[in-house]
Every structure is written in C-alpha cells, then in structure tokens.
Amino acid sequence: MRRALPLSRIKSSLTSDWSLDAAEVENRRIQYGSNDIIETPVNRWLELMLNTVKDPMIWFLIITSILFTILKNYNQAIILFLATIPLIGMDAFLHWRTQVSTRSLSDRLATSAIIIRNGVENTIPVYEIVPGDLAVIATGEPFPADGIIVAGNNLQADEATLTGESFPAQKQTLNNLSTTTQEPIIDSIHWGFAGTRLLTGRALMRVVYTGQETIYGEIVTSALQSSESRTPLQKAIAKLIFILIIAANIICIMLAAVRYLQGFGIIDAMLSAAILAVAALPDEFPIVFTFFLGVGVYRLARKKALVKRAVSVENIGRVTCICSDKTGTITEGQFQLIDYYPAANFDKENLLLLAISASRNESGDPLDKAIFDEIEKFQMKSFPYIATFPFTEARKRETNIVQLNSSQVLIATKGAPETILALCEYSEVDKEIWLNQISQLASSGYKVIACAQIIMDKSVYDIEPQKGYQFVGLLAFADPPRDGVAEAVKLCRDSGIHVLMITGDHPETAAAIAREIGLGEKEPKIILGESIKEHLQNNNDFFRGVDVIARAIPSQKLDVVKSLQSANEIVAVTGDGVNDVPALKAADIGIAMGERGTQSAREAADIILLDDNFDSIVNAIAEGRQLFKNLQLSFKYLLMIHIPFILSAAVIPLLGYPLLYYPIDIVLIELFIHPTCLLVFQDLPASKTLATTKRMTKIQFFPFSDWMNIIVTSMFTTGLVLFSFIFVLRYSQNVEHARALALAALGFTSAMLTAALSNLRTWVARIITVSTITVTILLIQIPICAEFLYLRPLH
Numbered sequence: 001m002r003r004a005l006p007l008s009r010i011k012s013s014l015t016s017d018w019s020l021d022a023a024e025v026e027n028r029r030i031q032y033g034s035n036d037i038i039e040t041p042v043n044r045w046l047e048l049m050l051n052t053v054k055d056p057m058i059w060f061l062i063i064t065s066i067l068f069t070i071l072k073n074y075n076q077a078i079i080l081f082l083a084t085i086p087l088i089g090m091d092a093f094l095h096w097r098t099q100v101s102t103r104s105l106s107d108r109l110a111t112s113a114i115i116i117r118n119g120v121e122n123t124i125p126v127y128e129i130v131p132g133d134l135a136v137i138a139t140g141e142p143f144p145a146d147g148i149i150v151a152g153n154n155l156q157a158d159e160a161t162l163t164g165e166s167f168p169a170q171k172q173t174l175n176n177l178s179t180t181t182q183e184p185i186i187d188s189i190h191w192g193f194a195g196t197r198l199l200t201g202r203a204l205m206r207v208v209y210t211g212q213e214t215i216y217g218e219i220v221t222s223a224l225q226s227s228e229s230r231t232p233l234q235k236a237i238a239k240l241i242f243i244l245i246i247a248a249n250i251i252c253i254m255l256a257a258v259r260y261l262q263g264f265g266i267i268d269a270m271l272s273a274a275i276l277a278v279a280a281l282p283d284e285f286p287i288v289f290t291f292f293l294g295v296g297v298y299r300l301a302r303k304k305a306l307v308k309r310a311v312s313v314e315n316i317g318r319v320t321c322i323c324s325d326k327t328g329t330i331t332e333g334q335f336q337l338i339d340y341y342p343a344a345n346f347d348k349e350n351l352l353l354l355a356i357s358a359s360r361n362e363s364g365d366p367l368d369k370a371i372f373d374e375i376e377k378f379q380m381k382s383f384p385y386i387a388t389f390p391f392t393e394a395r396k397r398e399t400n401i402v403q404l405n406s407s408q409v410l411i412a413t414k415g416a417p418e419t420i421l422a423l424c425e426y427s428e429v430d431k432e433i434w435l436n437q438i439s440q441l442a443s444s445g446y447k448v449i450a451c452a453q454i455i456m457d458k459s460v461y462d463i464e465p466q467k468g469y470q471f472v473g474l475l476a477f478a479d480p481p482r483d484g485v486a487e488a489v490k491l492c493r494d495s496g497i498h499v500l501m502i503t504g505d506h507p508e509t510a511a512a513i514a515r516e517i518g519l520g521e522k523e524p525k526i527i528l529g530e531s532i533k534e535h536l537q538n539n540n541d542f543f544r545g546v547d548v549i550a551r552a553i554p555s556q557k558l559d560v561v562k563s564l565q566s567a568n569e570i571v572a573v574t575g576d577g578v579n580d581v582p583a584l585k586a587a588d589i590g591i592a593m594g595e596r597g598t599q600s601a602r603e604a605a606d607i608i609l610l611d612d613n614f615d616s617i618v619n620a621i622a623e624g625r626q627l628f629k630n631l632q633l634s635f636k637y638l639l640m641i642h643i644p645f646i647l648s649a650a651v652i653p654l655l656g657y658p659l660l661y662y663p664i665d666i667v668l669i670e671l672f673i674h675p676t677c678l679l680v681f682q683d684l685p686a687s688k689t690l691a692t693t694k695r696m697t698k699i700q701f702f703p704f705s706d707w708m709n710i711i712v713t714s715m716f717t718t719g720l721v722l723f724s725f726i727f728v729l730r731y732s733q734n735v736e737h738a739r740a741l742a743l744a745a746l747g748f749t750s751a752m753l754t755a756a757l758s759n760l761r762t763w764v765a766r767i768i769t770v771s772t773i774t775v776t777i778l779l780i781q782i783p784i785c786a787e788f789l790y791l792r793p794l795h
Contacts, residue, residue, distance in 0.1 A: 003209075022118070114135065144194065322498070354472050399413040400412050414475075423468075424470065497621070740793065
C-alpha cells in the first residue's frame with residue numbers, strides 16, 4: 001500500500017492553500033483522462049448477446065439440428081434445438097454474472113465528490129476529478145480517488161475492501177516532503193484510496209491518481225482482463241466431435257457414390273447416405289456433456305460447494321495446487337480464550353475483568369467476542385464506559401476508560417504484546433521472562449494479547465496515557481483447525497495435490513497450525529509475504545516447495561497464483577474480499593467464502609463454499625475427478641457402440657448387400673444408447689480416495705491404452721454384427737431374418753458393455769442392462785413388433 005508520489009501532480013507542495021483553475025483542469029483531463037475506475041458499456045444487453053453467441057458449441061448444435069431437418073428427421077432436429085436452449089441460458093447467465101460482478105465492484109465507489117477549484121467548493125461527478133484536485137472528505141464518505149491527505153485530525157478509514165482487514169486504518173497528514181527524488185515513496189498512512197471510506201474526522205486530500213491508476217482501478221482492470229476460456233475438457237470434446245463429423249461426412253459421401261456406381265440408383269444412394277448420416281452424427285456427445293455437468297453441479301451442492309460456472313465441475317477435478325486462507329477455512333475462524341497468564345499480584349479474575357473493560361461487545365472483533373463469552377463463567381459485570389480509543393493497525397491496541405467507582409477511573413488497554421509491554425514499567429528481567437512466554441505461546445499456535453491498566457483518582461478522564469501502565473498479564477486464544485482438515489490435507493498430499501496456506505498471521509503461529517494439520521512432509525517450509533517478489537525474480541517454480549506464506553496480504557495472492565500456473569500447476573484459490581477478486585479470476589478455480597465473503601468475491605468466483613471449510617474443497621475435487629471418470633466411461637460406451645453402428649451401416653451397403661438399418665431400426669438402437677449413456681454412468685459413486693493427478697499443460701480425454709481398448713472392442717463388435725447379417729442372409733436368403741440377428745448382436749453387446757464399464761455398481765446400471773436384453777428379445781421375437789421393425793423372429 002506504499003505508493004510513489006509524482007511531485008509534478010501536486011506541484012511539489014503539500015499545502016492546501018492552492019487549487020486548480022478551469023484551464024489547468026482541462027489540461028490535466030487531456031493528459032490523465034477521466035476518473036473512470038470502471039468503464040460501463042453503452043448497451044449492456046447488446047454486449048450480453050454478443051458474448052453469448054460466441055460459444056461454438058451452440059452453433060454446432062444449431063447446424064446439426066438444421067442437418068437433421070434437411071434429412072426430415074424432425075424428432076432429432078427438435079431434440080437438438082431444444083438442447084441449445086439451456087446451453088444458451090447457461091452462457092447468458094455466465095456473462096450476465098460478469099456484468100453483475102462489475103457493477104458490484106462499482107457500488108463501492110463514490111458517484112460525486114466535493115472539490116475545491118478556484119478556492120470554491122463544488123459538488124461534481126466523480127469522473128470529472130483530475131490529479132491535483134483538492135477533495136473534501138466528510139465522515140462516512142468514500143474517497144473519490146487515490147490521494148495524499150494534506151489536512152485533518154483524528155482520521156480513521158475503512159480499508160477492508162483493499163486490505164481484507166476489518167480494523168480501522170489510522171490516517172495522518174503528510175507534513176514533510178522529500179525533494180531528493182521526483183517520486184518519493186509515501187507510506188499508506190498518508191494516503192486515501194478509492195473504494196475505501198473515511199470513518200472519523202474530516203479530511204482534505206490532494207488527488208494524485210485517478211481512474212485505472214488507482215489501486216482499486218488496478219484490481220478491477222486485472223479482474224476484468226482475466227478471460228474465462230474454455231476448459232481443456234471442452235476443447236478435447238469439441239475436437240473429438242469435429243473428427244467424428246468429418247469422418248461421418250467422408251463415409252456418407254463415399255457410400256452414396258459407391259451405391260450409385262453399383263447400380264442401385266440415385267434414390268437408394270441418397271437414402272443409404274441419409275440413414276448413415278442419422279446414425280453417424282454424434283449428437284449424444286454434447287448432450288451427455290451438458291447433462292453430466294448439471295449432475296455435477298447438483299452433487300457438489302450436496303458437498304456444500306455452490307457451482308456458478310458449470311464447466312468448473314470438470315475443471316476442479318484437475319486441480320494440482322490449492323492456495324487456501326487459514327482463518328475460517330483451515331481453522332474455525334472463531335477464537336476461544338484458552339488460558340490466562342496473570343502477572344504478580346493479580347489473579348485470573350483480575351486479568352479477565354481488565355480484558356472485559358478494555359473490550360467492546362459490539363465491536364465485531366472475534367477476540368472481544370471470545371472475552372465476553374467468559375463473562376457468564378465468572379458472573380462478572382462490565383463497568384460503564386467514559387471514553388474509547390479503538391484498535392487500529394497503526395496503534396495495535398484498544399484502550400477504554402471506565403468508571404471504577406465514584407472517585408476512581410480505570411484505564412484498561414489490551415493489544416499486541418510488544419506494544420503493551422512498551423507502555424509498561426518493569427525490570428529487564430521481567431521483560432525477558434514475558435517475551436519468552438509470548439514466544440512459546442505463539443510457537444504453539446496461540447493468538448496472544450497483553451493487558452495493562454492505570455487506576456487514577458479522577459472522576460472524569462478522557463485522554464489516553466502513552467506510558468505509566470501496570471502490566472496485568474497475557475491472554476492466550478486458540479483458533480483450532482476444523483474437524484477433518486488434517487485428514488483432507490493428508491488426502492491431498494497422498495494424491496499429489498500441493499496445499500499452500502496463505503495467512504497474515506505471525507510465522508510461528510502459522511507454523512504451529514501447519515504442523516497440526518500435517519502441511520509439509522516433516523517440517524513445513526514457511527516464507528514471509530514480503531519476500532514473494534524476490535523469490536519470483538529468482539525462480540518461478542519456487543512456490544512448489546513452500547507450505548506456508550505468513551505475514552501475507554491478500555493482494556500478493558495474484559503473484560503466487562500466476563507463478564504456480566507458469567509452472568503448469570492447476571490452481572484453486574480461496575478468497576473473501578474485493579482485494580481477492582484478481583486472484584479468484586486468474587485462478588483455474590476461484591473459490592469464494594459463502595459465510596464471510598463479500599459480494600464481489602462471490603460474483604468473481606467459480607464456486608462458492610457454503611461452509612467455508614477446507615474439507616469441502618477436497619470433497620469437491622473428489623467429485624470433480626469422479627465426474628471426469630464417469631464422463632470417460634459414458635464416452636467409452638458411446639464410441640464402443642457408435643463405431644460398430646456406423647461401420648456396419650456403411651460396410652454392408654458398400655459390399656452390395658441390402659440396407660442393414662432402416663430409420664425405425666435406428667430409433668430402436670437409440671432407445672438403447674440414450675438412457676445408457678445418460679443414466680448409468682453419471683450416478684457412479686465417488687471414490688473415498690483421490691487418484692494421483694498429473695501436471696500437464698493439455699488434457700487428453702482418453703489415454704493411449706483406452707483408445708486401444710475402444711478400437712479393439714469396436715472392431716470385434718463390428719465383426720460380430722457383420723458376420724451375423726451376412727451369415728444368416730446367405731443361409732436363409734431372408735433380409736429381415738438377417739437384420740434381426742444383427743440387431744440382436746448389437747443390443748446384447750450394448751448390455752454387456754454397460755455391465756462391464758459400470759461393474760453393475762448401481763441399481764440403474766442393473767436395470768438398464770436387464771431392460772436392454774429384455775426389450776431386444778421382445779421386439780425381435782414378438783411377431784407384430786418384428787413386422788413393424790422390418791424384422792423376422794429368430795428360431
């Protein structure tokens with residue numbers, strides 16, 4: 001949050017005595033542009049429509065539907081056309097969600113501001129502000145741009161949108177300006193930032209950065225530039241479908257030409273090609289893919305993971321690295337007061353009473369909540385407040401002045417041990433003892449705060465003393481790991497998934513939690529957030545060996561994510577604040593916290609974790625991997641049954657025999673195929689363990705061994721169908737009899753493939769297998785059904 005200050009933009013002056021005139025404003029607007037942090041499209045609906053129709057899968061379904069219409073197969077045409085409707089809806093929703101995400105980011109920005117120009121205060125639209133303007137910020141108002149605070153007292157700002165910290169940030173005026181460089185580096189305590197607001201006081205701010213040069217603008221720009229490209233699985237399926245379509249077209253043209261040259265006439269040639277086209281067009285593949293994604297969304301919802309982008313169900317199964325927050329995700333996120341360490345002459349009750357006096361029940365601070373939870377145990381009552389000096393990151397303590405009795409006031413303070421100890425008077429020996437105690441508690445994973453007091457004989461006292469406190473003792477808080485996290489981390493480690501914990505905590509505290517949940521092989525490797533850029537300059541693969549990044553701020557997540565992706569990792573990242581949006585968008589899977597996440601984080605993420613639990617992330621990965629396996633089995637079945645279907649439909653006419661299938665026979669075969677590929681494999685249960693995943697830049701839908709399995713099985717089935725038809729035709733000279741045996745061979749093969757690929761693990765698989773055999777027998781052996789299908793019952 002420290003930024004360079006270009007002196008030319010403020011005329012090398014920190015005074016509030018000068019302001020821009022109209023000519024200077026116009027020159028600066030030409031030079032720096034408008035203060036448009038988020039650009040709004042002229043026509044949102046037109047942009048939504050154009051983005052939606054870019055999906056090639058939609059056009060594939062529409063073109064395929066048109067082909068079926070030309071072939072007068074209206075049933076298939078209608079089915080495929082209807083299949084485009086949910087796909088269009090899903091794409092439109094995705095792009096609409098992106099627009100909503102952008103609007104939610106803009107909701108945190110000011111729309112107007114009070115600006116002093118030519119010495120006069122005016123309220124103007126925020127986009128008209130230029131660098132050099134003098135802005136007046138009242139209590140509760142947002143900062144309209146990034147600038148240097150040049151006047152104001154007792155200033156505190158809410159910067160949670162940028163830093164993720166819930167505590168107010170103290171602000172001070174910048175009084176001295178170094179002129180040794182044209183762009184001195186100024187600490188964040190002197191800056192006001194767009195997207196944040198002033199909590200206390202009234203400030204004058206000299207605007208320095210506007211538009212996309214602001215920190216908030218950089219976050220938004222980074223988030224919107226992250227494209228949501230098609231997943232590797234989508235690309236692999238599209239490539240498979242393209243190959244099948246090309247092969248089908250070639251075979252159809254070849255069949256029509258051969259039938260015509262064989263003397264069967266133009267009508268027979270066209271009919272043969274049309275029937276083969278109906279059989280060959282791979283309409284099941286996109287339908288199955290869409291259906292499986294929908295099933296995956298439902299199954300992940302049962303695992304407390306709400307999917308906002310359906311293809312994320314597939315993508316999460318390929319994750320090789322998880323970048324996770326600690327508080328609230330790996331740990332409970334709710335502090336418990338574990339132990340008391342009172343100083344000499346004090347006991348546990350004295351220490352707790354002082355801690356209560358230094359806390360506020362309505363502050364929202366989890367430490368305050370944990371302290372007030374202890375009141376009922378000791379049946380204590382708090383004293384009436386006279387004055388409060390709230391916690392800030394700069395002060396690192398909170399002080400309350402309470403009325404102890406009619407003649408005395410208690411000044412109670414609590415906060416970071418180092419800060420409180422510096423306010424107290426004690427010997428060096430005592431100081432060393434307490435510092436050792438603090439270090440031991442922190443290394444054990446506890447959050448430690450210190451408490452001190454001053455008792456004064458005054459009825460009213462409203463000034464916070466800066467020294468002379470009496471040290472009262474330490475409080476140790478624990479934020480324990482969630483149940484199941486250690487097991488989930490072990491599951492990730494065994495399956496080759498790297499877990500990287502990113503936290504703002506002290507390194508010793510983070511190390512204790514990491515050891516407790518089993519991060520790292522033996523001892524977790526920990527680095528500090530401030531060293532991230534240095535490591536990135538030396539080695540992009542560095543973070544593969546890191547287990548914990550401590551003292552990190554959320555804005556550093558993006559650099560970590562990009563580094564891991566450059567090392568061919570598939571990265572899932574958790575986040576809950578606006579400052580997490582770029583990392584959530586850049587990650588392969590962005591996971592927002594449902595319980596404590598901001599709207600912007602939830603909108604930018606692919607998945608929302610309903611219980612904020614790390615264990616749910618691992619469960620979602622297991623479901624994603626099982627979905628991919630189930631989809632592979634379904635596509636295996638489709639290829640193993642489709643290839644013999646297509647080849648037999650083409651080879652029989654090419655050899656000069658009568659047509660093997662009529663359109664009604666194709667409908668019969670589709671009755672086997674559709675319920676099998678859609679219902680049998682999607683319901684196969686997830687494994688209790690995660691299979692080891694490989695890190696690769698591109699995905700192969702089937703490995704070489706599976707392709708060989710598909711080819712061998714398909715060729716065997718094709719040979720079986722061809723032999724059945726040709727043998728019976730030569731034996732009985734009856735086409736209907738021969739066709740019946742060929743269809744029986746194909747039907748029984750479908751049942752056997754279903755049983756073999758599913759292992760009959762579910763009732764659906766068993767029912768479909770038995771039903772396929774039963775229906776095949778009944779349709780062929782019942783004379784009236786056989787006649788309708790141009791078949792003859794088998795003897």
